[in-house]
Amino acid sequence: MKVKVSVFGFGTVGRALAxxxxxxxxxxxxELNVVSITDRSGTIWGDFDLLEAKEVKESTGKLSNIGEYEVYDFSPQELIEEVKPDILVDVSSWDDAHEMYSYALAEGISVVTSNKPPIANHYDELITLARENGVGIFFESTVMAGTPIIGLLRENLLGEEIVKMxxxxxASTTFILTRMENGKTFEEAMEEARTLGILEEDPSKDIDGIDAYYKAKILHWVSYGEQPEEEEREGIRNVKDARNVxxxxxxxxxxxxxxxxxLPDNSPLLVSEVENAALIKTENLTLTLKGPGGGGKVTASGVFTDIIKAALKFPSPR
Ligand SMILES: NC(=O)c1ccc[n+]([C@@H]2O[C@H](COP(=O)([O-])OP(=O)(O)OC[C@H]3O[C@@H](n4cnc5c(N)ncnc54)[C@H](OP(=O)(O)O)[C@@H]3O)[C@@H](O)[C@H]2O)c1
Structure with missing residues (x-):
């Protein structure tokens, strides 16, 4: 079975996916066939070489420098209508990508994404649209990157009531807090994270807990199929004593x-570096899931598994 894939976004994750x-x-x-790739400079569409596209992006910063192939200036809707892929893969950092997903789902195109805000903020309408059109929407890498917490909740634990997670x-706040545990001030640790390129483009997303909030919201949607009524968010700016925090x-x-x-000394949540962890308590089970929560290859691996699920038409019941 030949499957046409459009890749939207060609940053760290997009290139690892390529x-x-x-x-x-x-x-x-x-048989996966990437028929288009889009970055902010445009869309390449047709019979291009995937690794050549990756090389051009890495060496020049813009896909539009690919030379021998035509570059299109499509709007997201035009991209869907013209290219007509079987699967749209969003590995961009575009917060408002949900409208593009809606066009795709309405056209009978499955969506795979690692992009958090569209899922956190529009989960119910997107799931409904996917169901109505007999296609899937997959978002494993939005939480804990390639560590499969979404698959666990959405598939393996479908028959269990989730009591608490x-x-x-x-990982960026873990990095800063562990540096503070070793004697650095918040500002010094933050500067080190910034220098190493660990922080989001807008550091507030990490420091003020916005990224973690999106992920918590996605976990709530997937566990309960509804919006949380109560929400609380506090970042790490006011942490003074970071020991075990x-x-x-x-x-x-x-x-x-x-x-x-x-956290207590023996808590499984006391992770370091890029590791993420989750304690999941259901009616009958208590589970711990640990694994890397970021990195191009790890995130792309979750996206790739989702592409296979979409191609094989896995159902997405919640
Ligand atoms: N990296 C990770 O470890 C990780 C883990 C889990 C989830 N994620 C999520 O996965 C997504 C990709 O992450 P990343 O690390 O690959 O980010 P990145 O390196 O910043 O790449 C983002 C890509 O999106 C493109 N883009 C953004 N807005 C666009 C728009 N309006 N139209 C077309 N292209 C647009 C950018 O184009 P230009 O190249 O032209 O600027 C860039 O190619 C993000 O949503 C991120 O939150 C990442």
Whole structure:
């Protein structure tokens, strides 16, 4: 079965995805064919070489420098209408991409995304649209990157009621807090994170818990199929004594909270570096999930699995 894929966004994750697809083009009877790639400089569409596109982007910063291929200035709607892929993959940092997903789903095109705000803010309308049109919307890498918490909640635990979850889902705040544990001030640790390129373009998204809040909201949607009634968010700016403190997201029915918390010495949530962790308590099970929460290859791996699910038409019941 041949499947046409449009890739929207060609940053760290998009280029790591290109590498994976180039390497594993044929999986489970599916032949993946990337027919278009879009960055802010335009869309390349047609019979281009995936690895050449990656090289051009890495060496010149713009896909539009690809030379021998035509570059189109499509609006997101035109992209869907002209290219007509089977699967739209959003690996961009565009906060308002939900409208593009709506066009795609309405056209019978499945959507795979690692982009948080569109899912956190428009989950119910997108899921409804996907169901009405008999297609899927997949978003594994929006939370804990390639560590499969979404698949766990959305598929493996479908028959279990989720009682409570506590999770560390933002590695940048872990980095800063662990540096503070080792004697640095908040400002020094923040500067180090900025220099290493660990922080989001807008550092407030990490420091003030916005990124973790989006993830908590997605976990709430996936666990309960509804919007949380109560929401609380506090970042790490006011942490003075960082010993054993992590930015913890808590999710229970009707409520999400993101706040710094002091953890016991033996807590599985006491992760370091890029590691994320989640404690999931259901009616009958208590589970701990740990794994890397970021990085191009790891995030692209979750996206790639979602592409396979979309191609094989996995149902997405919640
Ligand atoms: N990196 C990770 O570890 C990680 C983990 C989990 C989730 N994510 C999410 O995955 C997505 C991609 O992450 P990333 O690290 O690859 O980000 P990135 O390196 O900043 O790349 C973002 C890409 O999106 C493109 N883009 C943004 N707005 C656009 C628009 N309006 N039209 C067309 N292209 C647009 C950018 O184009 P230009 O190149 O032209 O600027 C760039 O290619 C983000 O939503 C991020 O939050 C990332």
């Amino acid at each position: 590498e994976i697809i180039a390497e594993k083009r044929k999986v489970f009877g599916v 506590e999770a560390i889902v933002n 992590r930015l913890v997201a808590e999710i229970s029915k009707g409520r999400i909270s993101v706040a710094p918390r002091k």
